Amino acid sequence: MLTIPPQATPDPPPLHLRIGEVGRRLGLTPDIIRAWERRYGVVSPARTAGRTRLYSPVDVERLRLMQSEIAAGMAPSEAARHALSLVGEDGWVAEDQDGDELRAINGDLLQAVADLDEPAAQHALDRLIATFSIEFVLRDTLLPLYFDAVQGRDPTAAISPLEQAFVVSLLRGRLLGLARGWGDGGGPLALLACAPGEQRDLALICFGIALRGHGWRIVFLGQDVAVEVIEEAARALDPDFVLVAASDPRPIVAAEDDLRHLSRAAPLAVVGRGLRRGIAADIGARLVRHEPVAAAERVAAGRTP
Secondary structure: OOOOOOOOOOOOOOOOEOHHHHHHHHOOOHHHHHHHHHHHOOOOOEEOOOOOEEEOHHHHHHHHHHHHHHHOOOOHHHHHHHHHHHEOOOOOEOOOHHHHHHHHHHHHHHHHHHOOOHHHHHHHHHHHHHHOOHHHHHHHHHHHHHHHHHOOOOHHHOOOHHHHHHHHHHHHHHHHHHOOOOOOOOOOEEEEEEOOOOOOOHHHHHHHHHHHOOOOEEEEOOOOOOHHHHHHHHHHHOOOEEEEEEOOOHHHHHOHHHHHHHHOOOOEEEEEOOOOHHHHHHHOOEEOOOOHHHHHHHHHOOOOO
16 A cells, blocks of 8 residues: 655645535445444544534545455455554555565465474464454465465465365364354354365354354354254254355255255355355355355344355
8 A cells, every 4th residue: 555645735624524425425324334433433523512423534534445445355343443553643544564564474374384383383373363353364364375275266375285284283273272262152143063074164163253253152063063963953052143064065955955944943054165046045044155254244244144
């Protein structure tokens, strides 16, 4: 991102705008602007004596940047953090120093993977988690490493089978450590399970951690779970959301009849790479189309994941 240098001459006094005008300029509804203010603190509008919100140019620029980051695929919470960190109170856009640090730590992590150096890899993960929000780490480092390098979504990022096994073991252990206690609290309850025969659960764990960040409680049944077991848990726990995951459509299609029965017991969603919306609709389930962090954000907001 370019840095805009301070001008030699002072700017004219800032013009404060009402929420309707801000929305018109940015293409945002007043409800969304108020929600971003309430949930993420991205703006702090002044108030008139009659409590009307008045937005400064800094507020407008932060909203504009947050909107742009979300459109590019960033989770709203992380987009708000970026907007607050990059747009100062004087309105000038700062350089994103986090980008250089992120690239450096990711480089150390990839080198540790290549060397099969578990202590060094854990140290890199420690630095990531200490420096950035967990949503950011999941979305910008761990999920790309898993999907691109391990599952082969990006052939140029693929790593050797030995390195793949190392990464899966490393990430799964760290993620389950982060997930400890994710069933505590009093928020809505999500029941998560891999479809019968499915062994890949890292993306599902990431989804659960991200959803936990929005105040949800998580019950995770793990890999290769019979649909009858998921249904038994759903009837016992009465969850607000059930997600059955697979890395490709075949386990979902093979269990279609049982999943249809499950959908009558609890609100059901399914996810599988290449899974078609029509199959999900036949089951009576919603189809998750977004990556795990964005899907968790949408579920927490009551939207289709």
